[in-house]
Structure formats: C-alpha cells, structure tokens
Amino acid sequence: MKKYTFIFPVLIMVFLIGSLALVSCGKEKKEKEEEPLYPEVKKSAEEVSFELGKEIFNGRGTCHTCHKPNEKLVGPPLALIAKTYKEKGASIPDFLTEKSGPIVVPAEYNTMKANFKITKALTDEERKALETYILSFGK
Numbered sequence: 466m467k468k469y470t471f472i473f474p475v476l477i478m479v480f481l482i483g484s485l486a487l488v489s490c491g492k493e494k495k496e497k498e499e500e501p502l503y504p505e506v507k508k509s510a511e512e513v514s515f516e517l518g519k520e521i522f523n524g525r526g527t528c529h530t531c532h533k534p535n536e537k538l539v540g541p542p543l544a545l546i547a548k549t550y551k552e553k554g555a556s557i558p559d560f561l562t563e564k565s566g567p568i569v570v571p572a573e574y575n576t577m578k579a580n581f582k583i584t585k586a587l588t589d590e591e592r593k594a595l596e597t598y599i600l601s602f603g604k
C-alpha cells in the first residue's frame with residue numbers, strides 16, 4: 466500500500482499538467498476579425514459592369530492581346546471601336562454573338578471571328594460588361 470501513496474500523487478500531477486497544457490493550447494487567441502482595408506462604398510451598376518468587363522477583357526477573354534486603348538495592335542484601338550459604336554448606335558453584344566457584322570475594320574473581320582467561340586460562351590451580362598468597358602474609351 467505504501468507504494469501507491471507515493472505513485473498516486475505523481476500520477477495526479479502528471480495528469481493535471483497534461484490537461485493544463487491541452488487546455489492552454491486549445492485556447493489560442495481568436496483571430497481578430499479582419500477589418501476591411503477600405504470602407505465599403507456602394508458601387509453603381511455601371512461601375513460593377515465596367516469592372517467585370519475590364520476583368521474579362523484583360524483576363525479570360527484574352528481581348529487585350531489584340532486590342533489596346535489607343536494604339537492599333539492586331540485589332541483596332543478601343544477608342545476607335547467606342548467612337549464607331551457610339552456614332553452608329555450599334556451594339557457590341559450583337560457583334561460578339563454574330564447578330565451583326567463588322568463596322569470598324571470589316572477587311573480584318575476574319576481575325577476577330579476566331580474569338581466568337583469565347584464571346585458566345587459568355588453570359589449576356591458578361592457581354593454587356595465588355596461593351597460597358599469598351600465604350601468607356603469613347604469620348
């Protein structure tokens with residue numbers, strides 16, 4: 466019996482220290498709630514559309530590889546497209562779904578045609594957003 470009177474307190478101590486360690490590990494400080502870097506500003510529908518268009522134009526749409534804002538690359542500059550479409554009141558989503566033909570550089574239409582696979586797979590909202598973005602380069 467004498468043996469146990471010595472071993473029990475030791476066991477209890479070990480147990481207590483062990484569980485204390487566990488508890489303190491689990492009590493890691495809760496991360497401070499992240500505060501937004503900028504206060505939230507309500508964006509207008511136009512801004513939301515512009516940003517979506519910009520993102521597609523420079524991203525998965527790959528349009529930026531041929532179109533620049535003010536210089537001719539493979540395709541005409543966005544400023545010229547915007548000017549032409551505004552003057553004629555034409556629709557870019559219609560062009561992007563082949564509902565209407567080319568009015569900017571018809572002679573080079575074939576090069577642009579290769580992109581209709583991409584633009585037809587977009588949603589109406591996304592094609593509209595591309596229009597918002599492109600027309601923003603017009604005066």
Ligand code: HEC
Binds near residue numbers: 528531541570583
């Ligand atoms: C491989 C190069 C290339 C890529 C990529 C490209 N374009 Fe074009 N784009 C052209 C060329 C060349 C023209 C001129 C032919 C024409 O006017 O149709 C053109 C013309 C246009 C026009 C004017 C159409 C008209 O009425 O004449 C629009 C609008 C346009 N592109 C939008 C886009 C959008 C949006 C994308 C991305 C989804 C895109 N392009 C990607 C080469 C390209």
